[in-house]
Amino acid sequence: xxxxxxxxxxxxxxxxxxxxxxxxxxxxxxxxxxxxxxxxxxxxxxxxxxxxxxxxxxxxxxxxxxxxxxxxxxxxxxxxxxxxxxxxxxxxxxxxxxxxxxxxxxxxxxxxxxxxxxxxxxxxxxxxxxxxxxxxxxxxxxxxxxxxxxxxxxxxxxxxxxxxxxxxxxxxxxxxxxxxxxxxxxxxxxxxxxx
Amino acid sequence: xxxxxxxxxxxxxxxxxxxxxxxxxxxxxxxxxxxxxxxxxxxxxxxxxxxxxxxxxxxxxxxxxxxxxxxxxxxxxxxxxxxxxxxxxxxxxxxxxxxxxxxxxxxxxxxxxxxxxxxxxxxxxxxxxxxxxxxxxxxxxxxxxxxxxxxxxxxxxxxxxxxxxxxxxxxxxxxxxxxxxxxxxxxxxxxxxxx
DNA sequence: TATTAGTTAGTGAGTATTAACTAACCACTG
DNA sequence: CAGTGGTTAGTTAATACTCACTAACTAATA
Numbered sequence: 001x002x003x004x005x006x007x008x009x010x011x012x013x014x015x016x017x018x019x020x021x022x023x024x025x026x027x028x029x030x031x032x033x034x035x036x037x038x039x040x041x042x043x044x045x046x047x048x049x050x051x052x053x054x055x056x057x058x059x060x061x062x063x064x065x066x067x068x069x070x071x072x073x074x075x076x077x078x079x080x081x082x083x084x085x086x087x088x089x090x091x092x093x094x095x096x097x098x099x100x101x102x103x104x105x106x107x108x109x110x111x112x113x114x115x116x117x118x119x120x121x122x123x124x125x126x127x128x129x130x131x132x133x134x135x136x137x138x139x140x141x142x143x144x145x146x147x148x149x150x151x152x153x154x155x156x157x158x159x160x161x162x163x164x165x166x167x168x169x170x171x172x173x174x175x176x177x178x179x180x181x182x183x184x185x186x187x188x189x190x191x192x193x194x195x
Numbered sequence: 196x197x198x199x200x201x202x203x204x205x206x207x208x209x210x211x212x213x214x215x216x217x218x219x220x221x222x223x224x225x226x227x228x229x230x231x232x233x234x235x236x237x238x239x240x241x242x243x244x245x246x247x248x249x250x251x252x253x254x255x256x257x258x259x260x261x262x263x264x265x266x267x268x269x270x271x272x273x274x275x276x277x278x279x280x281x282x283x284x285x286x287x288x289x290x291x292x293x294x295x296x297x298x299x300x301x302x303x304x305x306x307x308x309x310x311x312x313x314x315x316x317x318x319x320x321x322x323x324x325x326x327x328x329x330x331x332x333x334x335x336x337x338x339x340x341x342x343x344x345x346x347x348x349x350x351x352x353x354x355x356x357x358x359x360x361x362x363x364x365x366x367x368x369x370x371x372x373x374x375x376x377x378x379x380x381x382x383x384x385x386x387x388x389x390x
Numbered sequence: 391t392a393t394t395a396g397t398t399a400g401t402g403a404g405t406a407t408t409a410a411c412t413a414a415c416c417a418c419t420g
Numbered sequence: 421c422a423g424t425g426g427t428t429a430g431t432t433a434a435t436a437c438t439c440a441c442t443a444a445c446t447a448a449t450a
Contacts, residue, residue: 008429030406042408043430051406108366112219122366153383160355171303171317188348192387203395225440237442238396246440397446405438412431419424 005057008047011037013057021100025107028055052114058104059111059120066124070131080139081190087132088162092182095166102170106163132158136193146195154193161185200252203242206232208252215253216295220302223250247309253299254315260289261319265326275334276385282327283357287377290361297365301358327353331388341390349388356380 005013015036019028030051034041048054069090073083095102105124111117133155139145145154165185169178200208210231214223225246229236243249264285268278290297300319306312328350334340340349360380364373 029404031404039429040431041406042432045407046429108362112366113221118366125366149383149386150379153380156359156380157352157356157384157387160357160359161352162355164351164355164358167303171313184345185348185351188344189352191344192352224438226438234395235397236440237398240441241395392450394449395447397444399443399445401440401442403439403441406436408435409433410431411433413429415428416426417424418426420422 006047009057012044012047012054013061016054016058017098017100017104020103020107021098025103052117055111055117056120059117059124062101062105063120063124063127066127070127074131074134080135080142080144081194083135084132084139084158085186085190087128087135088182088186089179091162091166092179095169096178099170099174102166106167106170129155129159143195145193149193157192158189161189201242204252207239207242207249208256211249211253212293212295212299215298215302216293220298247312250306250312251315254312254319257296257300258315258319258322261322265322269326269329275330275337275339276389278330279327279334279353280381280385282323282330283377283381284374286357286361287374290364291373294365294369297361301362301365324350324354338390340388344388352387353384356384 012033016028016033019032019036023032030041030044033054034044044054048057073086076083076086078086105121108118108121108125111121133151136145136151136154136158140147140151162182162185165182166178169176169181207228211223211228214227214231218227225236225239228249229239243252264282268281271278271281273281300316303313303316306316328346331340331346331349331353335342335346357377357380360377361373364371364376
């Protein structure tokens with residue numbers, strides 16, 4: 001409820017995400033933000049107290065949306081494999097439509113400096129991790145997923161493959177179809193883990 | 196043979212790695228390097244032409260060592276699974292002994308700005324990836340690894356899990372035993388991929 | 391005495407942020 | 421309705437700082 005950002009605030013957030021996607025987080029400066037919006041640098045401070053508050057706003061947006069998706073999936077009553085497939089597809093779709101998201105989510109190193117930011121990044125990671133592990137555990141109980149491997153380990157494999165794929169896609173400057181490659185990877189994982 | 200670094204150069208490289216490990220790559224500044232060595236900032240430039248040359252020196256060290264390991268493993272005539280296990284163990288050992296390595300290797304975003312650096316990071320990644328895929332392909336031929344899944348996909352899964360584990364270990368400020376957790380993960384992978 | 395490795399003092403560029411001011415709008419009130 | 425005070429969102433100019441890097445000098449040493 002609290003994140004009723006003003007029009008300008010939303011604009012600042014969205015151009016910030018765009019800058020990160022296109023030029024990396026190093027280039028996210030007040031100067032570059034203000035240049036994009038075509039207002040002066042100090043004008044930014046009419047809308048956010050500090051640069052960090054902008055970063056926090058960006059991250060909190062992502063946290064919200066991933067929490068919403070998480071609860072949506074968990075409450076959905078299809079097979080575990082289908083749920084995992086949905087997560088993969090949802091991620092690929094979201095990243096493809098908005099490559100900036102990938103750049104921000106995978107910038108853990110940079111946020112490490114500041115505790116507030118690193119806590120936020122960690123908790124976003126946690127939300128996804130918990131969701132996947134929950135699904136796997138459930139799938140093992142329902143005998144849809146093999147149970148000779150701990151759910152935590154399957155979780156690492158699933159998350160790891162997803163992240164590596166997205167990282168490669170990003171570093172290659174989005175040179176291949178994330179959805180296409182992702183489908184191949186998920187099919188392989190499906191073959192590996194289904195009972 | 197070309198990397199016959201002087202004593203001071205080696206010192207600069209080693210404190211740089213230390214700084215990256217402890218405070219992140221953002222804190223790798225000429226000022227911080229010189230402070231650690233207890234010489235003045237300009238003195239650094241007696242030994243390296245630029246900061247980038249220091250970064251390149253660091254990366255080339257890692258590249259060399261990973262290439263050496265790669266050829267060593269490939270020429271070794273044990274089972275594919277054992278080879279993969281060796282890679283996992285080698286990585287965990289190297290990272291545990293020198294956490295800076297993890298910080299450097301996984302800082303792709305930061306090196307993206309500069310072409311020379313990003314090429315270097317990419318090629319280090321490539322060396323490992325090629326090695327793993329080669330081993331898997333061979334293992335499938337020797338009927339040690341299941342061949343109902345493309346070698347490339349198994350490669351993504353193996354690399355992805357390794358990277359995710361290291362990333363988590365690093366972000367948790369090395370709070371758990373990488374070797375111990377890594378063994379668990381590799382055992383699970385072994386169960387999944389062996390024929 | 392020539393070279394090496396250090397020093398002090400500085401440059402210029404870039405950073406986030408603040409100070410001081412202003413134009414436009416908006417709600418009261420005489 | 422005209423004028424007053426207050427708020428909002430912008431401006432220009434400046435501050436204080438950090439960054440990589442350089443010029444000029446110096447002590448030690450081979």
